[in-house]
Amino acid sequence: MHPTASSAPLTGGKLVLATLAVALATFMNVLDSSIANVAIPTIAGNLGVSVDEGTWVITLFAAANAISIPLTGWLTQRVGQIKLFVWAILLFVVSSWLCGIAPNLPVLLAARILQGAVAGPLIPLSQAILLGSYPKEKSSTALSLWAMTATVGPIAGPALGGWITDSYSWSWIFYINIPVGLFAAGVTWAIYRERETPVRRVPIDKVGLLSLIAWVASLQIMLDKGKDLDWFASPVIVALGVFALVSFIFFLIWELTEKNPVIDIKLFMGRNFLGGTVAISVAYAVFFSNLVLLPQWMQGYLNYRSVDAGLVTAPLGIFAVMLAPVMGKLMPKSDARVLATLAFFGFAAVFFMRSHYTTGVDTYTLVIPTLLQGIPTALFFVPLTAIILSGQPPGKIPAAAGLSNFVRVFAGAVGTSLASTGWNDRTILHHAHLVEQASVLNPTFNGAISTLQDALGGGPQALAYFERTLNAQAAMLGLNDIFWLSAVIFIAIVPLIWLTKPGKGAGAGAAGAGGH
The missing domain is CATH 1.20.1250.20 (MFS general substrate transporter like domains)
Known part of the structure; x- marks a missing residue:
C-alpha cells in the first residue's frame, strides 16, 4: 500500500x-x-x-x-x-x-x-x-x-x-x-x-462487512466452544455451524456482485494469488498453533515456569533475524518457489524431530528443533508473499496484500482452535489405551504398583503417582501425534507452491508487503 x-x-x-x-x-x-x-x-x-x-x-x-x-x-x-x-x-x-x-x-x-x-x-x-x-x-x-x-x-x-x-x-x-x-x-x-x-x-460495503463479521465470529465461537459442548452432539454447535455456513455463502455471493466489495474475492481467480495464499495460510496455521501448544505442554506436564517455557521457544529468533537481511539480497536472484519449498521441508524436518519427544525430554532436546526452526521461518514469509503479489497491477497490490493477510491471520486462529481440540482428543484416546494395560490381570502392572507402594509407603499414593504418570504420558503421545501431523501437512502443501508460476510484476517489488 x-x-x-x-x-x-x-x-x-x-x-x-x-x-x-x-x-x-x-x-x-x-x-x-x-x-x-x-x-x-x-x-x-x-x-x-x-x-x-x-x-x-x-x-x-x-x-x-x-x-x-x-x-x-x-x-x-x-x-x-x-x-x-x-x-x-x-x-x-x-x-x-x-x-x-x-x-x-x-x-x-x-x-x-x-x-x-x-x-x-x-x-x-x-x-x-x-x-x-x-x-x-x-x-x-x-x-x-x-x-x-x-x-x-x-x-x-x-x-x-x-x-x-x-x-x-x-x-x-x-x-x-x-x-x-x-x-x-x-x-x-x-x-x-x-x-x-x-x-x-x-x-x-456495509452488508459485506456485517456478513464477514457474522461468519468469522460464528465459526470462531464454534471452534472454541466445540470441545466443551461435545461438538455436533450439541444443538448450540450445530446452530453456530449452520449460521457460519449460510452467512459465508451469502458473503461470497454478495462480494462477487458488489461494486465496492470489502474483500475482492475475484483475486482468488489468479493462480499465483490462490496457490500462494492457501500455502502461506495453512503453513502459518500449523506454525502458529504449535507455538501456542508447546509452552502449554512444558508448563502443564514438564513443570517448566512461564519464563523457562518462553526461553525454550525464544531461540526460534536467532536464525530468523540473522537471515532476514540475507533474504533481501537473495530474493531478486532466486526462484521464490524454490525458497518456499526449502522452508516447508525445513518445517517438516523440525516437526518430525519433535514427534519423537518423551516425558523425560531434556531442555537441550527441546531447544535444538526450535533453534533450527528459525531457518525455515526466515525463508517462509517473503518468498510466498512475493508469489502472492507477483503479476498484480500496482492498483491491486493493497487489496491483494490485505486479503492474503486476512486469510493468513484467520487461519492462525482456526489452526490454534483445531490443534488444541486435536491434542485433547488424542490425549483422551492414548489415555484410554494406556488404562487398558493397567489391569490387575497384567503382571507387569502389578509389579510396578507394588514397587511404587514400597517406595512411596502406601497404596493410595502409589495409584495417585501412577495416574499422574499416565496423564503425562498420554498428553505426550497426543502432542507427538500433532507434531507428526504438522510435518505431514508441510510436505502435503508443497505442490501448492508449484501450481504458481514465477512472476515478474508489480508485486515482486513489494515482496514484503503482505506482512507477518
Whole structure:
C-alpha cells in the first residue's frame, strides 16, 4: 500500500527515529499476538477458568485482527494514512490497559477483541509508511528492517511474556504496550503529520462487512466452544455451524456482485494469488498453533515456569533475524518457489524431530528443533508473499496484500482452535489405551504398583503417582501425534507452491508487503 503523498524520502536522524517509531508499532502489535502464549495457564488460573477457555485470549484477538485488516484501505482513504496509523496505536494502548485491568475472563476477551480490531491497520500501514520514507532504490532495505521487527515480535513474545508473568503479574504483559505505544504515536505524528495522504469519501460495503463479521465470529465461537459442548452432539454447535455456513455463502455471493466489495474475492481467480495464499495460510496455521501448544505442554506436564517455557521457544529468533537481511539480497536472484519449498521441508524436518519427544525430554532436546526452526521461518514469509503479489497491477497490490493477510491471520486462529481440540482428543484416546494395560490381570502392572507402594509407603499414593504418570504420558503421545501431523501437512502443501508460476510484476517489488 504505497503512499500517494509525493513527499521526498526522509534522511539522517529523522529517518532513523521514524524507522524506530514505525517499527515499534509493528513490534508491539506482533508481540501481542504471541506474548500471551506462555501466560495462558497463569491467566486461566488467576481468572478461575480452564486452560482451553484461556486459549480464547489468543484466538479471539486473531479473529478480530483478521476482520479489521481488509478495512485498512477504506479507512486510509477516509481518514488519511498517518492519522489512521496514530489513532490505531493510541486505541491499541487503551485496549491494552483494559486487558491489564480485566477482573474476569469476559472483560478480558472483550478487551482483546477490541485490541485485535484496532491492530488491523498497523501492519499494512507500517509497511506503506516505511516504503514512503526511503528512496525507491532502498525499498528492499526498508522491507528487511520491517521484516526483522515483525520476526522478532513472535520470538521475543513468549520469553518476555514468561519473564513478566513470573516476575510481576500477567497484567504487565499488556501494560508494557502503554509506554511503547505512546512513544511510537508521538514520534510518528511529530515526523509524518505534514506527509498526510489525500482524503476522500468512499462508500463502505456495509452488508459485506456485517456478513464477514457474522461468519468469522460464528465459526470462531464454534471452534472454541466445540470441545466443551461435545461438538455436533450439541444443538448450540450445530446452530453456530449452520449460521457460519449460510452467512459465508451469502458473503461470497454478495462480494462477487458488489461494486465496492470489502474483500475482492475475484483475486482468488489468479493462480499465483490462490496457490500462494492457501500455502502461506495453512503453513502459518500449523506454525502458529504449535507455538501456542508447546509452552502449554512444558508448563502443564514438564513443570517448566512461564519464563523457562518462553526461553525454550525464544531461540526460534536467532536464525530468523540473522537471515532476514540475507533474504533481501537473495530474493531478486532466486526462484521464490524454490525458497518456499526449502522452508516447508525445513518445517517438516523440525516437526518430525519433535514427534519423537518423551516425558523425560531434556531442555537441550527441546531447544535444538526450535533453534533450527528459525531457518525455515526466515525463508517462509517473503518468498510466498512475493508469489502472492507477483503479476498484480500496482492498483491491486493493497487489496491483494490485505486479503492474503486476512486469510493468513484467520487461519492462525482456526489452526490454534483445531490443534488444541486435536491434542485433547488424542490425549483422551492414548489415555484410554494406556488404562487398558493397567489391569490387575497384567503382571507387569502389578509389579510396578507394588514397587511404587514400597517406595512411596502406601497404596493410595502409589495409584495417585501412577495416574499422574499416565496423564503425562498420554498428553505426550497426543502432542507427538500433532507434531507428526504438522510435518505431514508441510510436505502435503508443497505442490501448492508449484501450481504458481514465477512472476515478474508489480508485486515482486513489494515482496514484503503482505506482512507477518
